[in-house]
Amino acid sequence: MIFYFSGTGNSAWAARQLARLTGDAAYDITRLKELPDVQNAWQIGFVFPVYAWGAPEIMADFAKNLPRSGVFAFGVCTCGGDTGFAMKQFSKLYPLCSSYSLLMPNNYIIGSDTDDVGEIIQKLTAAREELRQMARQIRRKERIYRVHEGALAGIKSRLVNFGFNKFARSTKPFFATDSCNGCGLCAEHCPASAISLRDGKPVWAAHCFQCLRCIHACPQQAIQYGKATSGRRRYTIQTYLPQNEQF
Ligand SMILES: Cc1cc2nc3c(=O)[nH]c(=O)nc-3n(C[C@H](O)[C@H](O)[C@H](O)COP(=O)(O)O)c2cc1C
Ligand code: SF4
Ligand code: SF4
CATH class of the missing domain: 3.40.50.360 (Flavodoxin domain)
Structure with missing residues (x-):
């Protein structure tokens, strides 16, 4: 196992x-x-x-x-x-x-x-x-x-x-930009169930795992973490896997 x-x-x-x-x-x-x-x-x-x-x-x-x-x-x-x-x-x-x-x-x-x-x-x-x-x-x-x-x-x-673990895991800096179309995928896929949609935009609970899936997997690249992530590339492994290895 x-x-x-x-x-x-x-x-x-x-x-x-x-x-x-x-x-x-x-x-x-x-x-x-x-x-x-x-x-x-x-x-x-x-x-x-x-x-x-x-x-x-x-x-x-x-x-x-x-x-x-x-x-x-x-x-x-x-x-x-x-x-x-x-x-x-x-x-x-x-x-x-x-x-x-x-x-x-x-x-x-x-x-x-x-x-x-x-x-x-x-x-x-x-x-x-x-x-x-x-x-x-x-x-x-x-x-x-x-x-x-x-x-x-x-x-x-x-x-x-x-x-x-004590200071750097805050969810406060997360926000969605105007590119967000309210698709809800970030909320659906968050492993900590820490995202919900309010008025068609994601809001974050106080704590999460900081796995960064929401930032990387948003199809609109609409999620940012303060000023740090603007202009940076997004990554998920799915883009690089052949068909038979997709999950
Ligand atoms: C919050 C956080 C902290 C990280 N810290 C380290 C680190 O200390 N050393 C390192 O080599 N990579 C670090 N990384 C990079 C990840 O460990 C690495 O990209 C990993 O393969 C991501 O795995 P995943 O796709 O299964 O989430 C960090 C990533 C995140 C999100
Ligand atoms: S995945 Fe991106 S576009 Fe969809 S609701 Fe979340 S932030 Fe908005
Ligand atoms: S970083 Fe991970 S755990 Fe935190 S809100 Fe985003 S998807 Fe959920």
């Missing part, structure tokens, strides 16, 4: 690829009506994006509360650059036999622009090969720690991650 959380599709795609390559099933934790029978799983996997050099809170809470089953467990965090100690910290919530990071297109447009098309294609090509290798090692139950922690990992994963 491979459990995943994903904002813009990178982690969903990686989880689905790993499920296919290891003969397993992938579950979106935000869509689970009830928990599958983990006691009958022959492996447990977690796939998620790294947020400020840590695991997203929703994934950390899910893993902490998941009943332990004693089978081979692995974790993969997708990242735009480096992960700090995200996987070491996650392994304290749910003990992992193997940990990996997977370099994927960067979706954090609050910080900087997304990768350009060339970089995106390059990253996805390399990720396909890396996923094949991971799957081979997972099938053999090899114990691996292949994580690109980057520099200053401790400071990033402790101090910066704390600051991010």
Whole structure:
């Protein structure tokens, strides 16, 4: 059983690829009506994006509360650059036999622009090969720690991650511009159910996961986050997937 959380599709795609390559099933934790029978799983996997050099809170809470089953467990965090100690910290919530990071297109447009098309294609090509290798090692139950922690990992994963979760996750800067046509897709697809439509325009609840799906997936590119996201490219993995890998 491979459990995943994903904002813009990178982690969903990686989880689905790993499920296919290891003969397993992938579950979106935000869509689970009830928990599958983990006691009958022959492996447990977690796939998620790294947020400020840590695991997203929703994934950390899910893993902490998941009943332990004693089978081979692995974790993969997708990242735009480096992960700090995200996987070491996650392994304290749910003990992992193997940990990996997977370099994927960067979706954090609050910080900087997304990768350009060339970089995106390059990253996805390399990720396909890396996923094949991971799957081979997972099938053999090899114990691996292949994580690109980057520099200053401790400071990033402790101090910066704390600051991010405490101060930087505000929904206040979100707004929809006049390009919004009231289609409602942002509200429908928000994994935190944090968006509703008022007078045909989205409004945000006080808290959300900051997965940035709403910004990236709006067909009108009408959503902005303060001044930071104006003029920056949008990214979702769907644009780059062949027909047989769409989800
Ligand atoms: C709130 C937020 C924080 C992020 N922090 C990091 C980070 O610390 N390091 C990094 O390499 N990428 C970071 N990213 C980029 C994502 O981890 C990366 O693009 C990931 O593959 C997105 O996965 P998804 O498409 O499944 O949501 C961040 C993205 C978001 C939205
Ligand atoms: S998805 Fe975009 S266009 Fe549709 S309601 Fe939301 S902000 Fe408006
Ligand atoms: S409001 Fe936007 S950024 Fe926040 S959880 Fe929903 S889709 Fe993600």
